[in-house]
Amino acid sequence: MAILLTKDSKILVQGMTGNQGRFHSKQMLAYGSQVVGGVSPGKSGTQVEGVPVFDTVGDAVEKTGANASIVFVPAPFAKDAAFEAMEGGIKLLVMIPEHIPVQDSIDVAERAQELGVTLIGPNTFGIISPGEKTKMGIMPNHIYQPGPVGVVARSGTLSYEIAFSLTNGGFGQTTVVGMGGDPVVGQTFISVLHHFKDDPQTKAVVMVGEIGGSSEEEAAEYLKELGKPVVAYLAGRAAPPGKRMGHAGAIIERGRGTLESKEKALTAAGASVVTMPWQVVDALREVMAKA
């Protein structure tokens, strides 16, 4: 099993005819994702990797029965694309682009909530469910394998590092979710943990967090209810306050969003908190043996 994204998810690619859209459509198809259509205004009638392209999400949904969409359009147009998807009936929306204005993300997140749409991102690597052989995102295909561990992360490459170490350490994954590196994103740690709680195949969860915001602290309060072992690794130990560490959301502002505060909350809630990425596998082996 998996959360949010399964083999039954029928996926559209918005911005399919662009460089990114083209490349990642091919990768998704290679992984096994059910990519049923692309959307690029003015390009209907063409195909990418044998998949039909439509002018509008409305057309694409009508012809293909799509229920999920991944957005690759440039940041200034991403809000428009997201609204088109949501108004068109899409229920799982993955927004890849970086540098989307926060005000736009606020509007998209608000509408997603009203319509019951699961929004992943923006500024995310996406979501992958190895056991279902499907992904919506830009992550490399070869580093995952099916298994009992749920992973939720804010950062792309860092989550690849950790997912790959899990795979090499014999721990496959149910689903790996990228929340995104922006200040306002569709998912919080807690909203993703809710789904992992309800998934019987997920036996343990790895959280990959970083400085900034308070999503980790908030999640700590939920760990008891989650009732599954959690290993947490957080990045930004050496980050100076007031500086954005690459991600727009990774910043210690006015004393808030520090690593100490997050690690303290998670440790107090019973998570196994490690200080370096390569320590995750051993910690996981330990907490899963106890569980």
Added chain:
Amino acid sequence: MKQYEYLAKGALRDHGIPIPPGRLVNNPEEAAQAVADIGPAALKAQVLVGGRGKAGGIRFAASPQEARGVAQAMLGMDLKGYTVERLYAEAKLDIEREFYVSVTTDRNKKVPLVMASLSGGVEIEDVDDSKIVRQLVNPRVGVLPFFGRQLAQKLGLDGVLAREFADLVVKLYQIYRERDAELVEINPLTVVNGHLVAADARLNIDDSALFRHQNVELIDEGSELEKKVHKIGLAYVELEGDIAIMANGAGMAMATVDAIQYFGGKPANFLDAGGGASVEPTAQALDVLVSMKPKVIFINIFGGITRCDDVAKAILQVKNGSGIPVPLVVRLVGTNEKEGVRLLEEAGISAYSDMAPAAERAVALAGEGRS
């Protein structure tokens, strides 16, 4: 992107929020003229650091002559590492009370947040939580006058001040929304002659929204080196150590900095070469690291979208071009790893496949860490 006080004040003025009479001055003559026109004034250094007053960045002048002298002393001075190039001359206020009000984004709730307090004039983090009123905004509704009245009531304001406050909150939200602000803050919001006046203001604009605000003055508050790397389009933060670092992706770059520190080394920088960087930007980034004259350069790549052979080519391009005169430690795994490692080995560079021993080696080469 933080805006100078005079720009924040301009935004308030444009939206009809009362500010004291004031103007930007570039030299002692202009300062004298400003005081001649507006009377006794505060001369405020236009730099993007907090605690200006305590650091000597706000001084008073009662007469044009005095203003000339004060401006002379302030212009060119160093304020917490920033050179004062311009002053904002602003009429001295007879302050009766100091409040606080701001609009920002609540990251967890994903909606705008209005915060207010009757205890203004100090950093809001230093104000007791019980003295701060917080109200979330439904972005579909926005901030209407009733929202401001509710807030005024919660604060315990009445009469003229309550009316003026409600009106001001509406306008402040307009600035937040229309200017794509991350933060718009008035602190202190003063009471002068029984009316509200914004005595100091902060305005931070969302970098990602600059494309729709062509008239915004671009301000990079970073060091010279930071500015240089930002111009290449890469995320870069200068740190105090001497082990230069490059990684791909923001999270990996943070983790790499952490790892160097974990083994007792001193990281010189945070550099995200991008999640899918190709040869040219990677080489440019490496050039910057070489120019820092570090003790060691540590490159940590997990090739997802980034291709290891591209990274190797970038390294060789710099090595064979301007040269890499310091020890180099490379960790290279992922997409096209074999090809990347082969290219490096042919040039006499061996690559690690695990992050921990690579970071440890970089620290040892720098002569740092636990012995």
